[in-house]
Amino acid sequence: MVLLIDSTVTDRCDVAYRSMFAARKSVFVDLLKWDLPVLDGQYEVDQFDDDQARYLILTDSNFVHLASARLLPTLRPHILGALFPALCAQPVPTGRHVWEITRFCLGRQVRSAQRRLLRNQLVSALVDHALANGIRTYTGVAEMGWLQQILSFGWQCRPLGEPLPTPAGLLGSLEITITTATPAALAAGGIWSPVPASRVPARRAASA
């Protein structure tokens, strides 16, 4: 069973968050060997993981992380603007309606065939989140091999600049436009897999 934890509407769920930071360490540091800081030997947390970051986390019925993505507001330092502006030929896109997708992460404990379904659910959750919150554009930095998969989801992408070789590999930047037609575009590619509404923990009132 898969649950969706959206950090804008759900109470902080410690198991989900902790297991997410642990999964990020396993994927980005141990597997992909990115040069990132590790907290307590267990958690991958960087300077952008503050109270303005948002997280979409898919978990099992015990709230343990299966897949997640981090969204960063673009009206302040973020990865493309602060770390890789050279990947943009023009000024980096920023605005209230522009958010950056980062740390797209599938847990390593998930088996290959299930990975594809989880990946599709996470992509669908990103689209749903955008439509529900007035986000019109996602930006992102991606290694070129992964970029092909991103294009295959069927959403409307365009590069912001030429790819550049870096110590982390050949990286490119993308701008993804989200409209009400995006779910149908994802469905045409066999990607559209929204997590059923019943699997989303209920919104809790701020005063509760």
Next chain:
Amino acid sequence: MSRLAIAEQFIASARDAASTGALYEALARSCRDMGMRYFALSHHIDFARERGPSVRLHNYPAHWEEWFDHKGLGRSDPIHRACHLSSVGFGWSKVPAMIKLTPQDRCVLERAFESGIGDGFTIPASVPGETLGSCSFAVNSGQAFPNEVQHVCQLVGAFAFEAARRLSGSRSFPTDQGPILTERQRDCVLWAARGKTDWEISVILGVSHETVIQHLKHARERYGVQKRALLAVRALFDGSISFSDILKH
């Protein structure tokens, strides 16, 4: 036109392309704009033998395609084999350092050169669960490859492959049928792929020898194959196991 503008123009044309013919024209134009003569976009299958949604668009000389298919090179082409080893584009001059070239490989490369196909650059296109493919660009034999366009080739190749997938209907397969194998069958297939015998697998998993034999027999039945060697291939193809699973443990 700036290099990025070439890519942007291509991407817009590819998005609007309603037919493979339109995509072909867009690729031909971008190829020229980048200063190259040939392009080839293809899934890595044997086109003479296989049917089903797949794509091949190129402007190589016609006699080259005939010879290529006659030899069934779609599966053994050295450039295609090198694609398994790289997630990003590579120049053809790097291929001898990437894979071990057989005499037949050298024959293929020489013949390409004699046909007028000179130095080139190939962008592998990998989408999980689907056949590997690639997009290549090349200059005329004897010309120098314009290295400054490499990164733009990368973008054009990636967007071209995605447009081709869309047009060929590769994307309308139901991709979420669920796993074909049970967990235990999958474990046995994975250990077999790692080179273990049935008896060794039974020791590793802590079950009886007969149980492993049955798991692998059922796995073969589920995939409809007779041979143990094909199990790993089928499981790799549908994503039940990955190369990393097999090689890194």
